[in-house]
Amino acid sequence: MTHTLEALNRMGSADFAAAVGDTFELAPWVAEGAAARRPFATVTALHEAMMGMVRSAPRERQIEFLRGHPDLAGKAARAGSITDESRHEQASVGLDSLSEPEFARFHRLNDAYKAKFGIPFIVCVRRHTRDSILTQFERRLGNDAATEFAAALQEIFFITRLRMTAKVTGEGMPAVNGRLSTHVLDTHAGRPAAGVAIELYEFAGGKAHYIQSAITNADGRTDQPLIGGRPLPIGRYELRFDVGNHFRSRGIDSGDPPFLDIVPLRFSIAEPEGHYHVPLLCTPWSYSTYRGS
Amino acid sequence: MTHTLEALNRMGSADFAAAVGDTFELAPWVAEGAAARRPFATVTALHEAMMGMVRSAPRERQIEFLRGHPDLAGKAARAGSITDESRHEQASVGLDSLSEPEFARFHRLNDAYKAKFGIPFIVCVRRHTRDSILTQFERRLGNDAATEFAAALQEIFFITRLRMTAKVTGEGMPAVNGRLSTHVLDTHAGRPAAGVAIELYEFAGGKAHYIQSAITNADGRTDQPLIGGRPLPIGRYELRFDVGNHFRSRGIDSGDPPFLDIVPLRFSIAEPEGHYHVPLLCTPWSYSTYRGS
């Protein structure tokens, strides 16, 4: 259920805490503290105030709060004994359907991490591909405790900011969504290439996994962003454009098989809230791409 | 053993036939006929004269000649009862190591082809990848008899031209070799990209199969052509350039993971005797390629 910022600003403290309390996992004191600071001019300010409660809490309370988060792909998740919020987030990146070896790998990483830092590994899974989560996990395991504690709080910030935008509407929404778009320009004909079939793949474990397809419209673009309305998961991707069919349908002979048929553009996303425009400029004999805007 | 054209022009007819006779599979009459037309000014003219013998032979003799060729990936090849020339040619494209299903597919195609045309399927395997041979096989199975008979003679021309260049040296050698080359230009630095690791893959059955690796030299090129000194097998290829490492070694930050890491260029070769120059112009944020010269 969503609330308007205006309603949240006016409701009783208990109702307020009930409305936004579960944004911060098992930490009702966060919402209680923020209730006293109302009214908020923007949703961003509301979220900042709640994060301020966490940042200014005593160390013990912070640690208790971090410990309240479930293991990534952990036994609790398997057993169903974690919050709904956590369950949906972990499922979004496939952590609910790991193979036994993958589950074992997460298990080992979780154990090593908790042994070193005394808290579970926390990451905003919706900002990452599965490959990127594993990379982060192994990299952060090498941090010192102070760096890692700050990193965990930063992830809490990302997680709760996303939860907040799903729960509250109003002025000053935080920018949490990125956008991946493309554009196919036929520089042989000097116009957008319409009707070109595009496939998007994500790399995981060195292999390309199909995500989705699209067809370019009359302007050479896709009607919808390839990824949009959510953070772009950090990771490696490949766009594949069927330019062979496009030029064949224009009656152009570029050899048999044609010099260019399926054109792959391979690139990485590192900014989940950014705009990645990855166009293809193409003739039957040449192509180019760039990160555009 | 190779011979000079000069020596071939001067030797006795029997020696001449012994020297070049096996260029045309089990057809000593080709060399015998050509012997009478000596001397030849060029190796190309010698080959043309031998092809002329085939082209002007009576239909029955042509058919007998074509029937003398072994099945592609056939039982004779498996049993070792084909000529050395044929065996080496078939092995060069992996036809000597097919899986059982692949062997069965060739077997079915061979049967259908012989049932329709009364001759074995003949193709100059050294001008094709395995995928391309299968494509040709299925396509040519749809030809009418006259078209296919001409196609078979054209392939004989390609096969024997290659055998001739391996056996005879001298003036006017026919052009049988193609060349695949690349060049990596770092347009961020404005100079050739040295030390870039490159891998070449061939597509077969929809999958990329590793062929070889190279490293760019100070001029951004490879010391040797990626493929050279032989016909370029018709087929689909992918070059993969490790530009992520290149820019990392120059201290450039283009995100984590970097926007461009492994850049694949996918293209096809349709002219075995042609020059394919497939360069990469690259910054950390953009790249382009084209069929160059």
Add this chain to the structure above:
Amino acid sequence: MTHTLEALNRMGSADFAAAVGDTFELAPWVAEGAAARRPFATVTALHEAMMGMVRSAPRERQIEFLRGHPDLAGKAARAGSITDESRHEQASVGLDSLSEPEFARFHRLNDAYKAKFGIPFIVCVRRHTRDSILTQFERRLGNDAATEFAAALQEIFFITRLRMTAKVTGEGMPAVNGRLSTHVLDTHAGRPAAGVAIELYEFAGGKAHYIQSAITNADGRTDQPLIGGRPLPIGRYELRFDVGNHFRSRGIDSGDPPFLDIVPLRFSIAEPEGHYHVPLLCTPWSYSTYRGS
């Protein structure tokens, strides 16, 4: 003074003729005829109905109508004895300020044209640069009479369509405006190039004439189209981008003088109602452009 289509549909015939009559030069019968066909669902339909009057008029009346148009850069224009509409149109392309040799050239062309066709040369000047008008003039002088008569009516169509859109507002406005835009992408930095100074030139008589300047905004675009809100004059243009200053301000050394300093992009416009997007993708060592969308 402008009118709404709705008001035009409802007013008396005399008022209607007074309101839109001068759209067709000295030909009140056009508006009178169209008045009887009201109401019109779109402004385009109104214009089509008026053109229909011209097209279906007897030949003598058509010729009289065409003869009612002034010479381009003619004596009447100099003497001020032409309609305001014509005067403004001719001034827009500089025909009111020709040098004596240019005036003499137009005079000679006018005389030759009238001697051959018996009507003045009619062209929609707002769709052309001065160079393009001269090119058209000399080319059309070579037409046969039937072709040229059709060409003159087509130009009447363009002229009156523009006049109509200036006089009438409402549903279904004809598309008469084009757009010239650009975009500067710094593919060295992987982001739009902000603050780049751009100059637009038009070629006339082999020389570049300055038209206007702009500075790219944070998205690498100009706040306004380089040309917009009017037909794009057919002709040759050059955009000049000060990328030398851009890269210098980023602290990049590409030699002294820098390899790229002022980058000119030279192109032509042939479709006055089209969209010409002419972007610059640039590093200190490379650049590219294309007709985009």
Add this chain to the structure above:
Amino acid sequence: MTHTLEALNRMGSADFAAAVGDTFELAPWVAEGAAARRPFATVTALHEAMMGMVRSAPRERQIEFLRGHPDLAGKAARAGSITDESRHEQASVGLDSLSEPEFARFHRLNDAYKAKFGIPFIVCVRRHTRDSILTQFERRLGNDAATEFAAALQEIFFITRLRMTAKVTGEGMPAVNGRLSTHVLDTHAGRPAAGVAIELYEFAGGKAHYIQSAITNADGRTDQPLIGGRPLPIGRYELRFDVGNHFRSRGIDSGDPPFLDIVPLRFSIAEPEGHYHVPLLCTPWSYSTYRGS
């Protein structure tokens, strides 16, 4: 008259001094000193030894040596009372045919320079365009004395190295020549563009001055480098490619006038001994260039 290094190594000291003495303007002691250090393994070593004489000479002798050089575009040059070497060098960049205002400007710069530094302004004119000489002149006038003294010796090094390569042949010639080349690739057709007319211009005083023309051969290159066999004069250039005619001759319609007609590539040369490869990749609707190798 040229000499071989071998002959110079063996001849008497007086003959040696006579042979290479005038390499260093009016300073016979340079050759005399170098004579004693023979034999030299390379022409570069010979030149280095002569420069060594200058560098290790007492300050007074160095100054006297520098003072022995004529003013650039000075009265002595006009009156013909300078050495032949200096006269040819100054003529090569047009300093012998300045207009009166240009002559006056050089005169003022010469006076200011000599008043400040006590020596004439010395620059290796064959490594510069006229614009670049003026830029250097004004920039170096702002140097302090020590910096400028070093700059003058560096120019002596460039001047005498060029004179040496004109006078002596043998092992280890110093690299004094640069090369400007181009290549036109038609990425619409996927092959080199043959028969394209190219013009090379140099910018001087803000205007483009024609230097020379060339036509691309079957490989899309020019038979000779655009500039070669000499140092590339530092300065600003423009290459103009007539791609409009090229695509018209291929029957391609890209509008009237064609979207691309004359394509200008504007770039600067900063390394006289470097290789500048400035190719054009072109379709009727797009083009790109880069500093290649």
